[in-house]
Amino acid sequence: MIGVLLADDEAMxxxxxxxxxxxxxxxxxxxxxxxxxxxxxxARAHRPDVALLDIRMPRLDGLAAAEELVRTVPGTAVAMLTTFSEHSYVARALAAGATGFLLKSGDPYELMAGVRAVADGAAFLSPKAARYVVEDLGRDGGRFAREERARARVALLSPREREVLGLVGAGLSNPEIAARLHLVEGTVKAYVSAVLDRLEVRNRVLAAIVAYEAGLVETDA
Known part of the structure; x- marks a missing residue:
């Protein structure tokens, strides 16, 4: 069972x-x-598997809380739970160390899948949130320029590596990717490491963003 810390200033x-x-x-x-x-x-007291944080909260907002949790409770994965109006915070949340970004208005399945993914060490951006990530980052240097750069970087990958990258972007963990592609988990881990190296990115979240920018993962219109 995945233990979750839920932080939101609205009881409902x-x-x-x-x-x-x-x-x-x-x-x-x-x-x-x-x-x-x-x-x-x-989080320090309970050491949950996942901390699900609202962005706008009193005393300490979700972004600052995420930074502190990543630094002091490294065994707890952090996912942000937010609204459309707060999509401009996506880049800051990712920089803070969050590995998931979920919308309050999203499908309940996305919430369950997102919690499971980040608990397994994967990255998860709900489709609509992912679209805003790409659009938000695209303001620096031009969205189409970023997309072209992402496609060029992905073109360096083998067909299997591109397939793995697309599944990373979709929020699948290594065991889930292994099951989907009928591979052993160790092989998937090696593929993921190779993809991160070839793309020159630090983690799965940044790899997932490249996957979205390159068009390997569908987002809602």
Missing amino acids: VRAGVRAILASGGESEVVAEAGDGREAVEL
Whole structure:
């Protein structure tokens, strides 16, 4: 069972998220916080697998809380839970060390899949959030220029590496990619490492962004 710390200053939102996660049977909320400072304190006490953080919270916002959690509770994966109006925070959240970005208005399945993915060490951007990531980053240097650069970088990969990159972008963990491609997990791990090296990116989140920019992963219009 995946232990989740849920932090949001709206009780109704927490209740809804808690119910969705419980319905999936894979995750359970082990602690709830109404502000960022409390979230950090509870994470240190409970050591959850995943911290699901709202961005706008009192005392300490979700971005600052994410930075502190990544630094002080490294065993806890961090995912941001937010709204469309806050998509400009995506790059800051990723820079803070978050490996997931989920929308409050998204499909419940995306929430369950996102929590599972980041708990497994994968990156997960909900499709709509991913579109905003690409658009937001595209403001620096031009969106089409970034897309062309991403395609050029992906062109250096082998067909199998491109396939693995697309699945990383879709939020699949190594075991899930192995099952999808009928490979052993060790082979997938080697492919992922090779992809990160060839793309010259630090982690799966940045690799996922390249996958979206190169058109390997579909996003909602």
